[in-house]
Amino acid sequence: MACVLAIDIGGTKLAAALVDREGTVLRDGTVPTPRDGVMAALAELIARVTAGGPRPMAAGIGSAGPMDGVAGTVSPVNMPSWRGFPLRESVRELTGLPVVLAGDAQCFAVGEHWLGAGRGSASLLGMVVSTGIGGGLVIGGVPLLGPTGNAGHVGHMSVDPYGEACECGGRGCVERYASGPNLARWAREQGWRGPDAQALAADAEKGEAVAVAAFERGARALGGMIVSMAAAVEVTTVVIGGGVANAGKVLFDPLERAIEETAGLAFVKAVRVHPTTLGIRAALAGAAKLAWDH
Structure with a gap:
């Protein structure tokens, strides 16, 4: 089944899901955001969500900011261990997938336009x-x-x-x-x-x-x-x-x-x-x- 990997990164939780073309969540998971070792926690979450499931075609990330969309880096205010962190490249290396990165509030808007109150x-x-x-x-x-x-x-x-x-x-x-x-x-x-x-x-x-x-x-x-x-x-x-x-x-x-x-x-x-x-x-x-x- 065709799907993509969706990732939501915030100061309190990390979330990931496999999502099909209609917006149906096939598999998902969340973990608390650790103060340190955020990428290790994210890698473990992604592995758990994708294990045994269909191979995603691409990954989309919504992250707390500030961010630099050109460089693919993020510096979330509530995540002091990430300053200028190369999130887009790190997830690309981890998953082998093409990756698109946007702000979490931008993803909120896109999600509501696709499936929610602003459809x-x-x-x-x-x-x-x-x-x-x-x-x-x-x-x-x-x-x-x-x-x-x-x-x-x-x-x-x-x-x-x-x-x-x-x-x-x-x-x-x-x-x-x-x-x-x-x-x-x-x-x-x-x-x-x-x-x-x-x-x-x-x-x-x-x-x-x-x-x-x-x-x-x-x-x-x-x-x-x-x-x-x-x-x-x-x-x-x-x-x-x-x-x-x-x-x-x-x-x-x-x-x-x-x-x-x-x-x-x-x-x-x-x-x-x-x-x-x-x-x-x-x-x-x-x-x-x-x-x-x-």
Whole structure:
């Protein structure tokens, strides 16, 4: 049976799967991401997933970044043992397969466009809103990866040039307002006493004023960025996943209002926002699709 090898590399887990042309997972596995020896753990996982199965035709990798798509190297923030690590070549040598490499949020977008909430969309922005905010674009059915493979870094689009300084060195970045840790940080600065964004969402659901205000503030930042993307490349569909998206209506209701209040042109107002339907499977699906297309 024809299949490809899909790999998803993150700071907390490594995942791999054999995936057929229709997107069906034939075999899969996950392991925690070790602090050191990441490649050895990945090699063992790949061997387990592929042992006794059909020979894959190619491999697709979605990895946390930053990355250099030209060189095929990655430097994931949460994986200190990998700095400028030659991931694409290492997997090619390990498997003997042609390999395509993209960011994990880009693979999320590709997966949702192929099999998920953005299926068949003419122009899609996929976003992962979690500890950070990443994204990817699929325009006319084709992933937009950019010259160095870093297109879609929507978390570091500025929505306020006079706003807060961001850890990336920029100012007024969406991530500074709408990521999970920054939602909770701002709420604590206003007197909220909870531990994290999950607790903040639960309090917002109950109507606690500061928690509600934190999500409205984050939603305005996300809405401003979405409106800007719609104006720039006529995005018609936005799919949002990640831990913060699990807040549900607490996030999506103020986000819908923010877009309506911010958008002016008719084609910008036409953008539609959906929660992920693939969840944690989206990045693997996107990596598989990139491998098939490759």
